[in-house]
Amino acid sequence: MFEFIRTHKRFLQFVLLILILPSFVFFGVQGYSRFMEGDQALARIDKAKVTQQELDNAMRQRVDQMRQQFGSQIEARLIDTPEARKAMLDQLIDQQVVTAEIRSNWMVVSDAYLRDTIAAIPAVQKDGKFDLEMYQRALASQGLSEQGFEARLRNDIASARVAEALSSSSIVPQTVLEKLARQAEQPISYREQLFRAADFASKVAVNDEALKRYYDANLKQFEQPERLKAEYVVLDLPTVSKMVEVKPEDVRAFYDKNQDRFKSEEQRKASHILVKADKGTAADEQAKAKTRAEALLAQVKANPASFAKIARESSQDEGSAPSGGDLGFFGRGAMVKPFEDAVFAMKEGEISTVVQSDFGFHIIQLTGLKPSAVRSFDEVRAEIESEQRKNLAAKKYAELAESFTNTVFEQSDSFKPVVEKMKLPVSTADGITRDRLNQPSRPGDVLSARVIESLFSADSIKNRRNTEAIEVAPNTLVSARVVDYQAARTPPLEEIKPAVQARLVAQESARLAREAGAARLQALQKSPAEVAGLGEVRSVSRATAQNVPPQVVSAIARTSAGTLPAAVGVDVPGLGYGIYLVTAVGEAPALSDERRASLASALQRVTGELESRGLLADLRQQHKVKVLKTDFTKQDESAAGASKPAEKK
Incomplete structure (x- = not known):
């Protein structure tokens, strides 16, 4: 097979450039859908096409991935840009070209291999095994059919096989490697x-x-950019938590009704001596281990004070032997059952008989007890108060959020009504420019890009009205208004x-x-x-x-x-x-094997990518690729909203 690959290297190397498998991870495979056939085509590849809906789905997935990595506060506009859409369209076109080339040539994935691949996806497994119901439910949640998903997955596996085979069989010319190394290290x-x-x-x-x-x-x-000064009010959980009152009697009642929650389980401290004999050990070896354990037990019984010394010298538990077999305090469920049952049946200071577990034979000494106890009310009062305050604040926030939203909108000439109604402070920010639209929101910064965008709207600048209530973070609403505005200007020289x-x-x-x-x-x-x-x-x-x-x-x-x-x-x-x-x-130092391997890997990636770009361009011509849209600076309403989260009313 590798000989075939070497012979057809130029044909195959194009797959090194394309990221075939980001969508191989099961969830987030909306890009697989081939629905909405009536959507406007952005590009055509032979008889296939890339639609606006497919591009929107791909950009939505990209935004979701970025938010998972960097937090939900990241603004979609920073990711879903005209340049990003153009790059994503190119990637979708390249994927279609790869698909067309593989289908028209030689690579086939068997049904058996496809089944094994799907069964190995953790997202469709239950108790470590493939679950058909979970698989069907997951596909339905993504709007996919089994036939459509499996056809695309089959294609991706074929593409991945080509990429893997080529990269593993590629050879970097030694003369080129040595020359580059000399130039880098000279x-x-x-x-x-x-x-x-x-x-x-x-x-x-x-x-x-x-x-x-x-x-x-x-x-x-x-030139000085346009800038403005703004006032803003914030409704968030910390603010609302100051509005709620936690009654002492409610704190006491909660404590009395939830004694189990504040109850600490009994804990026991033990030391042990282990003679290893795993579950699969032969019967004769098991017998020898037990005999050895019984001999050690006799020594310990004869002189209980020597338990730690004997454990250090004879226990086969590498973790506890150096500390005289000490295992510290632990509760129920921390140890294997035979060991646990023995420990919790003993009295303090007692030494057990030989106890067998899956690990071997144990001699146990109980060295300490911490009986079960309920923490006092004074110990947990602050904890209960804090929890109740959070719960009350969350409930009150839900009530106030709608009122806040309606008030800043319906009485948009001033913050006075919402301030008097909810006792909210008014904050001020000066020197705000549009540059902040292109900067990611910092944690705790309530003036997000959406707020800045609303402030620079024509209505906000001209009429000085409140912006709508904008959710800038979970349980955080902001409304802002322009106090002063300066248009872009070039100051006179004297200034x-x-x-x-x-x-x-x-x-x-x-x-x-x-x-x-x-x-x-x-x-x-x-x-x-x-x-x-x-x-x-x-x-x-x-x-x-x-x-x-x-x-x-x-x-x-x-x-x-x-x-x-x-x-x-x-x-x-x-x-x-x-x-x-x-x-x-001077002369470059001799290359170490590690450095040579690193350079070879880097060179292979670079040369493969450069050649792949040329091959992709050739394949685009062969498959008659026609790009119908290249300017994404003005998007349709549907496209522009592809990655915009729904606003709460």
Whole structure:
């Protein structure tokens, strides 16, 4: 089979690029559906197509996955962007191309293998075994038919087999590997002279005319985005919990009715000596182990004070033997039943007879008792009060949420009605810009992207009305209103003169540093031996360049070893202009087996991906792919709402 793969390498490598199996995990396979045939086609592949509904489902799944990873507060708009939709459409097209190619060629998955694969999915197992009812119920919850899901899964398995077989049989050319390793590990010796822009600031002459010219030529740099000041009110559980009263008599009544909840179970402390004889041990070995245990029991009975010493010397329980067999305190259910039954039938200080369990033969000494007891009311009062406050707050929040929502909407000219009605504080935020729409919400930040978006709506800005109540987190509602608004503007020069001057000085300082550096570079290139002003010799390689700017590493690494010493000049962002005299290129150290394997793996991934991109482009032509929509900046209502959670009324 591998010979076939090697022969057809270009045909097969395309599967390395496509992520075939993210949807192999059972749940979240909405992308498998082929329903809604009347949906607008976004792309056509031979006789197949990718529909708007399929793209919406895929984006919904992506949003759900991100929220599972990073929390439910993450805004869908940060994930479901026009660029993300275009990338997702490309991925769906590539999946269709792979499907078409495999179906028209050679890969077949047997029914038996398909059954085994489905049966191994944990989501459709009950007590570790495949459950048909769970399988059918799971498919129904995703709107899938058995036939449709199994056909797509069969295709994915075939694709995965190709990818796995190809990647496991691929060979990285040794000469290429060695050359790349040498280039990455080769030590390069150099000396540096840095012309810092800050050192030239005092030489920059600035007058009003120069400032005006710079300001007029760079107006875009000084634009200030629109910004607003807002007030907002928050209804959340911590706020509501301050509104509820927990009655002392209710706390006491709860305690009296729930004694079992505050009851600690009896615990016992024991030590043991173990002679191992597992359940599957042969009968004669079992007999020998028991005889050995009985001999140890006789020693312990003769001198009970020696129990710990004998346990340390003779117990075969590696965990407890070093501590004299001490197992600490434990309750019922912590130990195997024969052991537990023996311990809970003993008196403190008593030594058991030989007790057999699945692990072998035990000699047990009961060394301590903690009788069952009910924690006092004073011990648990605060715990009960806290729980009751949470329960009352949750109930009251449910009652107030609807009132809060209605009040801020129906009396939208002011927060006064909702503040007086619910005794809520009014908070203020200033300097809010649209930039926050593209930033993820931070934990505890109630001004989420949805709130900011509502504040910047035309109605909020023009009429200064309350926004609707927006759920920014579980059990957290926010309404905001614009207090002051400033449109985008470019301040006059007089207003921002210090900032303009600072930028002009920085620009001119960098120019002077570059000119001085260029002159030094020219002189050094003519006379490499004139090293005055250059620093001590340093060494760097592509693989060990963490503390060297990448622009510098790239420039000195491109220097030819046959023309040394050689000087290069580099703009160093944020610092100035650097002169670098490369003096030597050393031999790369010998590759360790671990490093060679790591490089080979990385090279295989890179080359496979690059070749796969070309192959996918070829296959798109073969299967007559036609993309019907490429601009997702303006989405339909249905598409735009694909990943937007339903708003609560």
